[in-house]
Amino acid sequence: MTTLQAAETTDRQPRVVWEAFPSWALFTWLYLVSALAALRAAVFHRFGVSGWEAWGVGAGLLLICAAVLRRWAHYELSRDRITVRNGYTGREMQAVALTEVEAVDVQQGPVAAFFRIGTVAIHVCGQDRLVSLRGVRDPEEVSMQIQSLVRKHGRAT
Numbered sequence: 001m002t003t004l005q006a007a008e009t010t011d012r013q014p015r016v017v018w019e020a021f022p023s024w025a026l027f028t029w030l031y032l033v034s035a036l037a038a039l040r041a042a043v044f045h046r047f048g049v050s051g052w053e054a055w056g057v058g059a060g061l062l063l064i065c066a067a068v069l070r071r072w073a074h075y076e077l078s079r080d081r082i083t084v085r086n087g088y089t090g091r092e093m094q095a096v097a098l099t100e101v102e103a104v105d106v107q108q109g110p111v112a113a114f115f116r117i118g119t120v121a122i123h124v125c126g127q128d129r130l131v132s133l134r135g136v137r138d139p140e141e142v143s144m145q146i147q148s149l150v151r152k153h154g155r156a157t
Contacts, residue, residue, distance in 0.1 A: 015078055015079050016076050016077070016078050017077050017078060017079060017145065017149070018075075018076070018077040018142065018145060019074065019075060019076045019077070020074075020075050020136060020137065021070055021071055021073065021074055021075070021087060022069075022070055022073060022075075022134055022135030022136070023115070023117045023135045023136065023137045024066075024070060025112075025115035025116075025117050025135070025137075026070070026117060026134065026135030027066040027069060027070060028111070028115065030062050030063070030065060030066040030069075031062075031063070031066065033062055034059045034060075034062035034063050034066075035059070037055050037056075037058045037059035037062065038055070038056065038059035040052075040055045041053070041054075041055035041056040041058075041059060071087035071088065072086065072087055072088070073085070073086070073087060073093070073134070074086070074087040074090075075133045075136070077142075077145065077146060077149070079098075079149065080097060080098055080099075080153070081095055081096060081097045081098060082095065082096050082098070082101075082122060082131060082133075082146065083095045084131065084133070094131050095131075096122060096124050096129075096131050098146075098149050098150050098152075098153045099153045099154070100124050100125050100127075101122055101123070101124065101125070101146070101150045102123045102124060102125040102126075103122075103123040104120065104121070104122055104123070104143050104146050104147050104150070105120075105121040105123070105143075106118050106119070106120055106121075106139045106140055106143050107119040107121055108139060116137060116138060117135050117136060117137055117139065118136060118139035118140075119132050119133065119134045119135070119136065119139065120132070120133040120136050120139050120142050120143050120146070121133075122146065
């Protein structure tokens with residue numbers, strides 16, 4: 001879910017311009033493996049082969065894994081920083097001030113391009129550090145938004 005917000009600015013929390021969890025499409029491989037396990041369970045059940053229940057449970061567990069992994073990271077872009085938080089605890093995992101951003105790249109393979117997702121890689125000035133926003137829907141748009149905010153802070157990307 002990508003959300004553009006016009007939230008009020010408070011003293012503690014800067015205004016969030018964009019926030020999102022990784023896209024469901026990032027976990028396509030888990031859906032495929034789950035579908036194969038479910039198909040195997042159905043075939044085993046149809047022909048009376050024992051063990052079909054385990055394959056069915058396995059297929060369900062893979063779908064649960066996809067849901068858990070998707071909410072693991074929550075991305076936030078505010079007027080002055082980019083933050084990656086744990087989606088369950090809210091704990092900050094990575095953060096970079098927009099004044100420290102050196103470059104913003106979009107990495108996207110053919111499958112990701114098909115699903116309109118990608119990774120937005122943020123390079124930090126003077127450090128060998130990279131903040132990655134994986135599985136972002138419309139990564140080019142998010143990259144342009146970050147670059148626009150970085151320019152407002154006086155740094156060129």
